[in-house]
Amino acid sequence: MTSRAVQYRHFGGPEVLEVVEREDPVPGEGQVRLAVRAAAVNPLDWKLRTGAMAGTPAPPEPQVPGYDVAGVVEAVGEGVTDLAVGDEVLGKAPGAYAEKAVANAGSLVRKPEGLSWEVAASLPVxxxxxxxxxxxxxxxxxxxxxxxxxxxxxxxxxxxxxxxxxxxxxxxxxxxxxxxxxxxxxxxxxxxxxxxxxxxxxxxxxxxxxxxxxxxxxxxxxxxxxxxxxxxxxxxxxxxxxxxxxxxxxxxTSGGDPADERRWLADALPRIVDGRFRTTAVVTYPLEEAGRAQDDNQHGRVSGKLVLVP
Ligand SMILES: NC(=O)c1ccc[n+]([C@@H]2O[C@H](COP(=O)([O-])OP(=O)(O)OC[C@H]3O[C@@H](n4cnc5c(N)ncnc54)[C@H](OP(=O)(O)O)[C@@H]3O)[C@@H](O)[C@H]2O)c1
Known part of the structure; x- marks a missing residue:
C-alpha cells in the first residue's frame, strides 16, 4: 500500500517541502505504524529543514519532518505487547508529517477520550x-x-x-x-x-x-x-x-528519555482533559501546506500550535 508524506531532498526554504506518494513504512521490532490523524509543527522541524543544524551540504536521503503525532495503531511490530491495532495514541514519531508514520511503542501513550486529535498532537514535545x-x-x-x-x-x-x-x-x-x-x-x-x-x-x-x-x-x-x-x-x-x-x-537542555516523557505526558493529560491546564489554540493546515505552516511558525505569524491534518 502507498500513502502520502511530506519530504525534502535538499536543505532550504519552505519550498523544498514536497508531498510524495510512497510505500507505507513498515514497523520494526518494538515499533508500530500509525494512521496519522494529526502532526504538530515545532521550531525544530524548520531548523532542521534549513540545514543550519546539519553540518553537511544536503540530507543523506529524503527527510520526512516532524515528531509530534496523534493517530491510530494500524500495524504492530514484533515484541510490542502493550499496544494493539485500533489503539488511539499520541507521542513522538520521527517523520510524522505523513498519512502513515512508524513510532517506537515506548514513545507513545494512549489518547484520552475527549481530547481532539489536533490538541493531542500538539502536546508531546x-x-x-x-x-x-x-x-x-x-x-x-x-x-x-x-x-x-x-x-x-x-x-x-x-x-x-x-x-x-x-x-x-x-x-x-x-x-x-x-x-x-x-x-x-x-x-x-x-x-x-x-x-x-x-x-x-x-x-x-x-x-x-x-x-x-x-x-x-x-x-x-x-x-x-x-x-x-x-x-x-x-x-x-x-x-x-x-x-x-x-x-x-x-x-x-535537549533530548530526553522516552520513559520520562511518557510519565510526564501521563501526568499532564488528566490536567488537560479536566481543564486544570489550558491548551494552546490550534491552527490546522493540510499536508500540502506544510511549508506555509513551518514558515508561519518561524516568523511568528500565527499564534498557537500549528498542526498538520493529513
Ligand atoms: N532544547 C529542547 O529540548 C527544545 C524543545 C522544544 C523547543 N525548543 C526550542 O524552544 C524554542 C521555543 O519553542 P516553542 O515550541 O515554544 O516555540 P513557539 O510556540 O513558536 O513560541 C515561541 C514564543 O517566543 C516568543 N517570543 C518571540 N520573540 C520573543 C522575544 N524577543 N523574547 C521573548 N519571547 C519571544 C513568542 O511570544 P509572542 O507570540 O508573545 O511574541 C512565542 O510565543 C524554539 O527555538 C525551539 O526550537 C527546544
Whole structure:
C-alpha cells in the first residue's frame, strides 16, 4: 500500500517541502505504524529543514519532518505487547508529517477520550520539554511555594506548559510575552511582562521579593538579562539559546528519555482533559501546506500550535 508524506531532498526554504506518494513504512521490532490523524509543527522541524543544524551540504536521503503525532495503531511490530491495532495514541514519531508514520511503542501513550486529535498532537514535545526543564532547574515534583520563576517566552508552545506546571507546584511566575499576549499569560496564572529592552527593571518592579530561577524558552537574546535577575548562571536554564548558554555558563537542555516523557505526558493529560491546564489554540493546515505552516511558525505569524491534518 502507498500513502502520502511530506519530504525534502535538499536543505532550504519552505519550498523544498514536497508531498510524495510512497510505500507505507513498515514497523520494526518494538515499533508500530500509525494512521496519522494529526502532526504538530515545532521550531525544530524548520531548523532542521534549513540545514543550519546539519553540518553537511544536503540530507543523506529524503527527510520526512516532524515528531509530534496523534493517530491510530494500524500495524504492530514484533515484541510490542502493550499496544494493539485500533489503539488511539499520541507521542513522538520521527517523520510524522505523513498519512502513515512508524513510532517506537515506548514513545507513545494512549489518547484520552475527549481530547481532539489536533490538541493531542500538539502536546508531546512541548509538554515533555516543560517538565524536563523545570526538573533540571530544581522545580520538580513537590511544593515550591516561595520560589519565584521567570519564564521567557511564556506565550509559546513550551512556555504555556512551563508556566502552568510551575504555578501548579506553588511557584510565583513572571512570564514574558508580546504586548498582544499579556492577557493570555495572566490567564495561565503568571504575572505578564513585555519582553525586550528594559526587561530587568520591569521584572524587578513586578517581583520586588527577587527572582530565584529563570527558564529561557524563546532564544531571542534575553539570557544575559535572566542571569542578571537570578544572580548566577546555575539558576537559569535554556532550551533555545545554545550560544548564549555556552558564553554565560547556563545549562542548555535537549533530548530526553522516552520513559520520562511518557510519565510526564501521563501526568499532564488528566490536567488537560479536566481543564486544570489550558491548551494552546490550534491552527490546522493540510499536508500540502506544510511549508506555509513551518514558515508561519518561524516568523511568528500565527499564534498557537500549528498542526498538520493529513
Ligand atoms: N532544547 C529542547 O529540548 C527544545 C524543545 C522544544 C523547543 N525548543 C526550542 O524552544 C524554542 C521555543 O519553542 P516553542 O515550541 O515554544 O516555540 P513557539 O510556540 O513558536 O513560541 C515561541 C514564543 O517566543 C516568543 N517570543 C518571540 N520573540 C520573543 C522575544 N524577543 N523574547 C521573548 N519571547 C519571544 C513568542 O511570544 P509572542 O507570540 O508573545 O511574541 C512565542 O510565543 C524554539 O527555538 C525551539 O526550537 C527546544
Amino acid at each position: 512541548v509538554v515533555s520539554t516543560a517538565y524536563r526543564a523545570l526538573d533540571q532547574l530544581g522545580l520538580g515534583e513537590g511544593d515550591h511555594t516561595g520560589t519565584t520563576l521567570v519564564v521567557d517566552g511564556a506565550s509559546g508552545g513550551v512556555g504555556v506548559y512551563a508556566v502552568q506546571l510551575a504555578v501548579a507546584r506553588g511557584a510565583t511566575v513572571v512570564g514574558t510575552a508580546s504586548a498582544g499576549h499579556q492577557d493570555d499569560v495572566r490567564a495561565l496564572g503568571a504575572t505578564p511582562v513585555v519582553y525586550g529592552e528594559g526587561l530587568v527593571q520591569r521584572v524587578r518592579e513586578l517581583a520586588p521579593q527577587g527572582v530565584d530561577l529563570a527558564f529561557e524558552t524563546a532564544g531571542k537574546g534575553a539570557l544575559r538579562d535572566l542571569v542578571t535577575l537570578v544572580g548566577s548562571p546555575e539558576r537559569a536554564i535554556t532550551i533555545a539559546d545554545y550560544a548564549g548558554a555556552q558564553e554565560l555558563g547556563v545549562v542548555f
